[in-house]
Each structure stands twice: as structure tokens, then as C-alpha cells.
Amino acid sequence: MKTHLPPKQITAVDPQHPMHPATRALDGGLRPDPITGAIAPSISMSVNNVFTPGGSSFSADGVGDLTDLPYLYARWTNPTVRDLERRLASLESAEDALATATGVAAIAATFLSLLKSGDHLIISDVCYAGAYELATRILPGFGIEVTPVNLSNLDALKAALRPNTKLIHAESPCNPLLRLTDLAALAEIAKAAGVITSVDSTLATPVITQPLSHGFDLVIHSLTKFMNGHGDALGGAVIGSKELISRIRASSGVYLGAALSAQNAWLILRGIDTLFPRLRTASENAMQLAAYLQAHPKVLAVTYPGLANHPQRDLAARQMTLPGGMITFQTADPEAVSQKMAARFRVMHYAFSLGHQRSICVHIGTDDIMASTYRMTGESLADYKRFAGEGVFRLSVGLEDVRDLIEDLDRALAD
Numbered sequence: 001m002k003t004h005l006p007p008k009q010i011t012a013v014d015p016q017h018p019m020h021p022a023t024r025a026l027d028g029g030l031r032p033d034p035i036t037g038a039i040a041p042s043i044s045m046s047v048n049n050v051f052t053p054g055g056s057s058f059s060a061d062g063v064g065d066l067t068d069l070p071y072l073y074a075r076w077t078n079p080t081v082r083d084l085e086r087r088l089a090s091l092e093s094a095e096d097a098l099a100t101a102t103g104v105a106a107i108a109a110t111f112l113s114l115l116k117s118g119d120h121l122i123i124s125d126v127c128y129a130g131a132y133e134l135a136t137r138i139l140p141g142f143g144i145e146v147t148p149v150n151l152s153n154l155d156a157l158k159a160a161l162r163p164n165t166k167l168i169h170a171e172s173p174c175n176p177l178l179r180l181t182d183l184a185a186l187a188e189i190a191k192a193a194g195v196i197t198s199v200d201s202t203l204a205t206p207v208i209t210q211p212l213s214h215g216f217d218l219v220i221h222s223l224t225k226f227m228n229g230h231g232d233a234l235g236g237a238v239i240g241s242k243e244l245i246s247r248i249r250a251s252s253g254v255y256l257g258a259a260l261s262a263q264n265a266w267l268i269l270r271g272i273d274t275l276f277p278r279l280r281t282a283s284e285n286a287m288q289l290a291a292y293l294q295a296h297p298k299v300l301a302v303t304y305p306g307l308a309n310h311p312q313r314d315l316a317a318r319q320m321t322l323p324g325g326m327i328t329f330q331t332a333d334p335e336a337v338s339q340k341m342a343a344r345f346r347v348m349h350y351a352f353s354l355g356h357q358r359s360i361c362v363h364i365g366t367d368d369i370m371a372s373t374y375r376m377t378g379e380s381l382a383d384y385k386r387f388a389g390e391g392v393f394r395l396s397v398g399l400e401d402v403r404d405l406i407e408d409l410d411r412a413l414a415d
């Protein structure tokens with residue numbers, strides 16, 4: 001039978017005609033399937049793929065460069081996962097990416113690949129609790145020294161550097177404070193000291209900030225959040241140079257065993273198709289909600305990078321193309337307000353997680369998080385409280401009509 005399928009097209013991005021980022025979110029080198037002509041990416045569920053004997057190494061050492069076929073075994077990589085990795089690299093203007101089963105797996109893969117006994121890690125003194133706990137509770141057991149530092153304070157960073165410092169791990173905006181780190185300034189200090197830098201950019205996404213363009217070596221995402229954006233798949237990624245990603249993939253990528261499933265890779269690819277319009281809508285809604293909350297008599301304080309009173313407003317304007325979908329706010333008697341939210345919300349949900357299409361709110365008490373995770377004192381605690389007081393409601397703004405979100409907050413904040 002005669003077919004009229006298009007010829008196979010080149011998947012590499014043409015550097016002479018680079019596409020704009022919002023277009024790359026839908027593309028990243030993806031072309032119609034050369035056999036069926038399908039426009040939507042196919043899902044390859046196969047665990048193993050045939051290969052020509054003799055050409056491949058049996059050991060994981062041979063998986064350093066996975067740019068070319070053959071795919072051998074899905075814990076090393078898989079065609080659908082590789083489609084996602086290419087799209088992520090394209091969005092962050094990077095050479096390569098490693099996708100993992102969760103965001104924490106991407107962080108763990110980075111730490112365990114780049115650090116060994118006797119090395120020193122500097123980690124943001126406020127970052128995703130799982131990353132902080134992994135660094136401060138688990139890594140020291142492997143002989144790795146760890147120092148939490150307020151990375152918004154570059155003098156504190158300089159003072160913490162040691163001859164054996166191998167990695168600085170930042171998060172901007174950081175969860176839950178929405179405090180920012182000056183990525184370009186930090187990268188300059190790290191480069192002068194010969195230290196690798198990684199930043200968790202989950203709350204920003206490549207729509208808002210591209211950390212590699214500010215001089216960072218690695219960018220990490222929990223794909224579970226804004227990148228997938230639909231609250232129905234866990235995933236993570238670390239993105240950077242071919243050399244660093246090969247190192248991470250060949251060690252922890254393979255031996256941690258936290259491979260992303262093809263099904264979740266496919267869902268996340270579909271989520272990324274709408275990343276730009278989702279982030280624009282979430283930012284627009286969040287800007288209106290932040291202004292509403294700021295004017296509400298029961299609200300004591302609001303932190304949002306789009307507000308003129310954000311303590312790092314200039315940095316936000318320099319480093320973020322949109323203010324994003326995350327807001328924190330403080331009220332008196334947060335326990336009672338939490339109860340009212342859970343009982344009275346019609347549209348939002350009182351729940352953990354963030355970056356989904358539906359709005360989510362949760363209270364994070366300062367005493368609670370100090371007891372469970374950070375255990376800060378002195379200047380670190382004072383800075384935490386400058387942003388969060390005795391606790392914040394962390395609001396992840398979704399894509400609903402903002403009038404319904406305001407009504408929900410009105411109901412929850414009423415007597």
C-alpha cells in the first residue's frame with residue numbers, strides 16, 4: 001500500500017534559527033513519528049530494546065553518553081524518557097538532562113554523584129525539606145561535611161567556603177519563604193573558588209528564570225510541580241552540560257535505580273506543552289490575589305515577588321520574567337484559619353504540594369518546621385522570621401477564575 005508519510009526530520013535544534021522558548025516547550029526537537037506520522041509523541045513502554053551485539057558496554061560505565069541509540073534497558077534510559085530529557089535540555093538551553101522518578105531523586109543523584117567522603121557541601125539554609133534533611137541527616141554518615149548557609153547573604157557564603165567545598169546547592173525562590181538568591185553573583189563567587197553550583201528552580205521553572213544563563217552549572221526541577229502541572233505524576237530532573245550530566249547518569253542515575261517511568265515521562269511531556277500559558281495565568285491570578293490579601297484587614301503580611309514590598313524586589317525584577325504562582329501570607333490564629341479553609345473552601349484545596357492546575361493552600365508553622373527540619377538559631381532564625389513570622393500560609397495559585405479564588409479566601413478569612 002502506498003503511504004504519504006512525511007520523511008524523517010532532523011531532531012536537533014537549528015542554532016541558526018532558534019525557536020522562542022514558548023515554542024520550544026511544545027517541541028524541543030520533537031517531529032512526527034517517521035513510521036506512523038503521529039504528531040503526539042508515542043509512548044514506548046518497553047523495558048528493553050534490541051541492539052547489535054558487540055557495540056555496547058555491559059557495564060553502566062558505557063552509558064555516559066546516551067545521545068545516540070541504542071536504548072538497552074529502561075533504568076538506563078528509554079525513548080519516551082529521552083524525549084522528555086531533550087525537551088528539558090532545550091527549555092533550559094542546556095546540553096543534556098537526566099530525568100528521575102522524583103525531584104528528590106534528582107537532588108540525591110546530584111549529591112551522591114558529585115560528592116565523596118571528605119568533600120564539603122554548602123546548602124541553602126532554607127530549601128525543600130527533603131533536600132535539606134538528605135543533606136544534613138544522611139550525607140554526614142558518608143563522611144561528607146555539610147554547612148547550611150543563607151545564600152541570599154553572599155558574605156556568609158564566602159565565609160563558609162573551604163578548600164574541600166565541592167558543591168553549592170541553592171534554591172530560588174526558596175520553599176517556603178519565597179526568598180531569592182542572586183544566581184549570577186553566587187555563580188561568580190563559586191567559579192572563582194572552583195566549586196560546582198546547582199539550583200533547585202522548581203518554583204521558577206524555565207519560563208521565569210534560566211539559571212544556566214546566570215552562570216550556574218546545574219538546574220534541578222521537581223517535575224511533579226509546575227512542569228507537569230496537573231498533580232498526576234511524580235518526576236524530577238537535573239539539567240546541565242553533557243560532561244556533568246554524563247557523570248551523574250553513569251553513577252547515581254543508574255545505581256540509585258530511581259528511573260522515571262515512561263508513562264510519567266509522557267504525562268510530563270504533555271504537561272510541558274502548556275507550561276508557558278499556565279505560568280502566565282498563574283502569575284496573573286497570583287498578582288491579583290497578593291494585592292487582595294495585602295488589603296485584607298485579617299492578613300498581617302504577604303510575601304510575593306511581584307509586590308513592591310518584597311524585600312528583594314530589584315533582584316526579582318532582574319532575575320524573574322514573571323512573579324510566579326506562589327504566595328505566602330500570615331494571619332492571626334492560623335490554626336483556626338486552617339480549620340476554616342479546610343471546611344469552607346469550594347474551589348481551593350487545603351493540601352500539600354504546589355504547582356498544579358488547581359489552587360492549593362497549607363499552613364507551615366515556624367516552630368513546626370524548626371522542630372522537624374531546620375533547627376535554626378541566631379541570624380538564620382531571625383532572617384527566617386523576617387519572611388515567615390511565626391508561620392505562613394503557602395498558597396499555590398492555580399488556573400481557576402480569580403474571582404472564585406477571592407471568594408474562597410473571603411469565606412475562609414471571615415469570622
Ligand SMILES: Cc1ncc(COP(=O)(O)O)c(C=O)c1O
Nearest residue numbers: 102103104128175202222224235
Ligand atoms: C522546591 C522543591 N524541590 C523538590 C521537591 C521534591 O519533589 P518530589 O516530591 O518530586 O520529590 C519539592 C516538593 O515539594 C519542592 O517543593
